[in-house]
Amino acid sequence: MQQVENPLSAHAITHVNLQSLVQDGRVHSRAYTNQAIFDLEIDRIFHRSWIYVGHESEVPKPGDYQARPIGRTPVLMVRGKDNKVRVLVNRCRHRGAQVVETESGNTRMFRCWYHGWTYELTGALAEVTERGGYGPDFRTQNMGLVEVPRVASHRGFVFASIKAEGESLAEFLGGAAAQFDMLVDASPTGEIFLDAGTNKTEYMGNWKLVGMDGYHPNFVHASVVAGWARNSESGIGAMHREDPFSDEALTLTRYYGNGHAMLDFRAQRLKSYKKHAEFLSKVAGGVKYVEDMHKAYGKERAELLISLSGDPHLGVFPNLQLIGNQVRIITPITPGITQVTMSMVRLGGVSDEINTMRVRQHESFYGPAGSGSPDDAEIFERVQRGMMAEVNPWIEISRGMHREFVDTDGSVVGRITDEVPQRGQMKYWLHLMTQAA
Amino acid sequence: MDNQKLTQWSALREVELFLFREAELADQHLYKEWFALWTEELLYWVPCNSDEQAIGRKIALINDNRPELDERLFRLGTKFAHAQNPKSRLSRVIGNVVLQQWDADHGGCVTSRFNLTEVRAGRQLTFAGRQTHLLARQNGELRMREKHVYLANHDIPMPNLTFII
Ligand code: FES
Numbered sequence: 001m002q003q004v005e006n007p008l009s010a011h012a013i014t015h016v017n018l019q020s021l022v023q024d025g026r027v028h029s030r031a032y033t034n035q036a037i038f039d040l041e042i043d044r045i046f047h048r049s050w051i052y053v054g055h056e057s058e059v060p061k062p063g064d065y066q067a068r069p070i071g072r073t074p075v076l077m078v079r080g081k082d083n084k085v086r087v088l089v090n091r092c093r094h095r096g097a098q099v100v101e102t103e104s105g106n107t108r109m110f111r112c113w114y115h116g117w118t119y120e121l122t123g124a125l126a127e128v129t130e131r132g133g134y135g136p137d138f139r140t141q142n143m144g145l146v147e148v149p150r151v152a153s154h155r156g157f158v159f160a161s162i163k164a165e166g167e168s169l170a171e172f173l174g175g176a177a178a179q180f181d182m183l184v185d186a187s188p189t190g191e192i193f194l195d196a197g198t199n200k201t202e203y204m205g206n207w208k209l210v211g212m213d214g215y216h217p218n219f220v221h222a223s224v225v226a227g228w229a230r231n232s233e234s235g236i237g238a239m240h241r242e243d244p245f246s247d248e249a250l251t252l253t254r255y256y257g258n259g260h261a262m263l264d265f266r267a268q269r270l271k272s273y274k275k276h277a278e279f280l281s282k283v284a285g286g287v288k289y290v291e292d293m294h295k296a297y298g299k300e301r302a303e304l305l306i307s308l309s310g311d312p313h314l315g316v317f318p319n320l321q322l323i324g325n326q327v328r329i330i331t332p333i334t335p336g337i338t339q340v341t342m343s344m345v346r347l348g349g350v351s352d353e354i355n356t357m358r359v360r361q362h363e364s365f366y367g368p369a370g371s372g373s374p375d376d377a378e379i380f381e382r383v384q385r386g387m388m389a390e391v392n393p394w395i396e397i398s399r400g401m402h403r404e405f406v407d408t409d410g411s412v413v414g415r416i417t418d419e420v421p422q423r424g425q426m427k428y429w430l431h432l433m434t435q436a437a
Numbered sequence: 438m439d440n441q442k443l444t445q446w447s448a449l450r451e452v453e454l455f456l457f458r459e460a461e462l463a464d465q466h467l468y469k470e471w472f473a474l475w476t477e478e479l480l481y482w483v484p485c486n487s488d489e490q491a492i493g494r495k496i497a498l499i500n501d502n503r504p505e506l507d508e509r510l511f512r513l514g515t516k517f518a519h520a521q522n523p524k525s526r527l528s529r530v531i532g533n534v535v536l537q538q539w540d541a542d543h544g545g546c547v548t549s550r551f552n553l554t555e556v557r558a559g560r561q562l563t564f565a566g567r568q569t570h571l572l573a574r575q576n577g578e579l580r581m582r583e584k585h586v587y588l589a590n591h592d593i594p595m596p597n598l599t600f601i602i
């Protein structure tokens with residue numbers, strides 16, 4: 001092995017050396033470990049792009065708010081008296097204190113407890129204490145909580161962009177937009193509610209590691225696979241299906257552009273539609289659910305939606321994932337620390353028993369004590385430690401380059417184990433990172 | 438000390454020794470021995486986000502019945518439970534043990550607090566919280582029917598929790 005010269009000095013990140021980090025089929029590990037690059041990601045990705053902030057169902061009533069970050073910026077997603085959902089920067093216009101300290105709640109107005117300024121739900125400054133201390137030039141109308149300039153929502157998912165101008169949310173989502181339906185329309189009434197709890201997790205690894213990867217399950221989740229084998233022997237594993245993570249399966253990787261990628265289980269799961277419907281028929285309200293779905297969406301689409309059971313397995317770059325029965329937010333903290341929240345989705349228009357069954361499915365695999373998530377986190381931490389070695393710093397992401405193809409809808413498609421998502425994500429990453437302000 | 442007081446003290450002591458034994462087996466990852474402390478019907482429940490969560494309506498960190506707990510322990514016992522390979526070194530202390538409701542013949546409800554140190558992968562972490570045990574006496578021995586663990590950190594970003602809590 002030879003020592004590869006640093007393509008990058010922490011003090012001088014240029015387009016040229018950024019470009020040298022992302023090559024055909026390989027990425028330099030410094031894209032995941034370097035503090036200066038991380039700082040640039042916050043500026044050029046998280047403080048510019050459309051970032052998922054939360055779902056409208058998390059602020060159902062006027063005065064409801066959720067405190068979340070956009071990159072390094074603390075924001076409030078708040079529903080006004082006019083029912084409009086706004087995203088406000090959670091920073092007092094006086095001397096900069098964070099105004100709201102609780103993660104969520106309901107309020108009539110916001111008060112900063114440093115010197116007592118108050119703000120309306122719209123962010124407008126309501127009252128300055130001891131007003132006489134400011135002269136006639138002090139304009140309260142210019143001193144509200146800063147509203148994030150662009151806010152848009154798609155099927156209830158609220159995105160915000162700190163950059164004042166740019167492509168619309170619809171343009172940004174592109175072909176990925178339609179995949180949100182696979183989750184929302186798992187409800188026969190097209191309603192979902194993110195009110196059934198949230199796993200909050202943290203791992204010691206880079207935020208870009210938690211992507212769409214169909215190559216890892218048989219190895220990272222080998223203990224779960226071993227459990228399935230044991231259960232089918234004892235007769236419990238009645239739902240045994242073929243391995244969706246082998247190259248022979250109908251499962252695919254799919255890249256929609258702009259960093260958005262999915263593990264496409266549609267064809268593979270649809271094949272087992274009868275088993276899915278049969279499984280549901282054993283849950284109270286399951287037969288009615290199948291009927292309601294057919295009434296709402298017609299046979300062909302209902303069968304697909306039921307088979308997929310609300311899991312588009314979609315990653316929306318850079319911070320949203322729709323996986324399993326959950327909505328995930330990825331939050332970068334440092335190059336080597338990432339937080340992931342997993343909010344359980346409750347379906348509208350279905351029996352409590354169906355939702356409870358979905359909660360149990362989630363609990364068994366996901367979260368810090370689930371059978372799956374901890375091993376994912378463990379492996380990300382191993383990757384982060386391994387990547388500190390730079391004797392040969394290249395991360396190999398060429399798998400399937402020779403067999404990927406462009407589908408009729410323009411998306412790039414590979415087999416389930418192929419690194420189509422990783423290549424797409426890093427190509428778009430480079431595009432954002434090398435864009436002028 | 439009158440007789441009633443003595444009975445209360447010995448009941449408390451028996452329960453404490455049971456909790457200490459449970460803690461020791463958990464710290465040592467002795468899954469089989471720990472699993473044997475349970476009754477046939479069981480609930481091992483560690484809520485998430487809030488102590489007052491309706492079981493089944495909102496996600497818990499752990500919500501195991503017997504087959505599910507059996508599966509969890511089986512998985513941890515395989516060579517592929519990466520998050521426990523190598524295993525965590527654990528040390529927990531149980532305290533503030535209070536018999537909430539107790540019947541010498543049948544058992545009852547006991548609350549306590551714990552403080553647990555985990556050392557793994559070069560990191561030292563602390564978990565702490567309150568726990569409720571529903572204990573039943575079977576053939577003279579105490580057994581766990583339910584164990585509820587209310588972690589102090591259940592609503593902040595958490596690291597892996599892959600050992601017996
Ligand atoms: S910093 Fe908020 S009122 Fe002074």
Ligand SMILES: [Fe+2]
Nearest residue numbers: 217220372376
């Ligand atoms: Fe995984």
